[in-house]
Amino acid sequence: MIPGARVQAAIELLDAIIDAARSNGAPADRLIADYFRARRYAGSKDRRAVRELVYSAIRACGPVPENGRAAMLRLAQIDPAILPLFDGEGHGPAPIEPGETAAEGGIAPEWLTERLGKSDIWGEEAEALLGRAPLDLRVNTLKADRATLELPIAGEHLAAPQGLRLEAGTPVEQWDAYREGLVEIQDHGSQWACQALNAKPGETVIDLCAGAGGKTLALAAAMENQGKLLATDTDRGRLSRLRPRAEGAGAGIIESLLLNPGKELDMIRGWPVMAEDGGVDAVLVDAPCSGTGTWRRNPEARWRLDDRQLARYANVQSYLLELSAKLVKPGGRIVYITCSLLDEEGRGRVQSFMATHPGWAAGELDLPLGRIRSQGTRLTPFHDGTDGFFIASLSSPC
């Protein structure tokens, strides 16, 4: 593909991504994969270049752009090499029409930028939300150890006990160590979020919003495969991906339970451990959220949010905290996490939980990174080089 054709392909993809963002359609990654599946003539270099153009254009636009051309013209304001390619030659984009304008720049749609500002995310903190995330690995201590594991690329040792950092795009999925479950891809902040639960061998633990089990696997490793670990979620597709991952990682203690929304408590109470002991030692609540802390990986997510969606997240988050409080033993603990930097999804939820649960205590986390934010700790891409997280550790009265 000539450079102009790559720009035109990126414009077409941006049109599809913008439409999908408006109609809650497929995510950008899926649209890009489908686009190239139907265009086998595009080689790997073309695919990489088009993908890079698409994501750079998404990052360059704050509010949802009118269309793909406007988004690409916005990127051309930052990268002047793009503008001359709007010449209508070959398969390149048509020349710029009189009056045709570029999309607006910025961090996010205005209302969302304001919300972030109210949560003290502005300036460099806000800009870093749209940076490029590195590739972090967690060495799986059920099968290997960072001190002795040999990998095709060694990686930088991170503060997390088994964390390694590699350049984005390192083809880890092709490594034997990855296929054999010796390493898992996991953001450094996410590794600390799991550490915050301080899960120990022999304990009983629930990963309430386990999804495909990224954090469940880390908990099983922390528990040295001893104890009872229940992974629950309401999403069948996500939870079904946990079983093969757990087998690959050698995490034999994990049981999983698909929950019906609204029936979570009754269903979890049916788990024999709950029936026998009346509660568990610890619950991890990795609550569904707006994901403002993960825009480095999903920059188009900021075009999908609205006020009502945020309010729905806050309701579910409070509901899940309430539910968790009914699952732990006296003296048990909850770690509440969101990968959002908006206070209404972080400290706001914890404050309202604490206000209605006398006797509960919010403990200070012993982490080598992050900053205290009321009753929790905040990690940000700018300050900590991780995805953005709010993490709080809550202990029930004895």
Ligand SMILES: C[S@@+](CC[C@H](N)C(=O)[O-])C[C@H]1O[C@@H](n2cnc3c(N)ncnc32)[C@H](O)[C@@H]1O
């Ligand atoms: C942030 S994601 C979890 C990611 C996962 N822990 C990981 O590390 O990959 C939030 C999850 O909460 C789940 N969820 C939403 N409502 C739920 C509910 N009422 N009970 C349990 N899980 C729920 C979603 O299906 C989603 O998988």
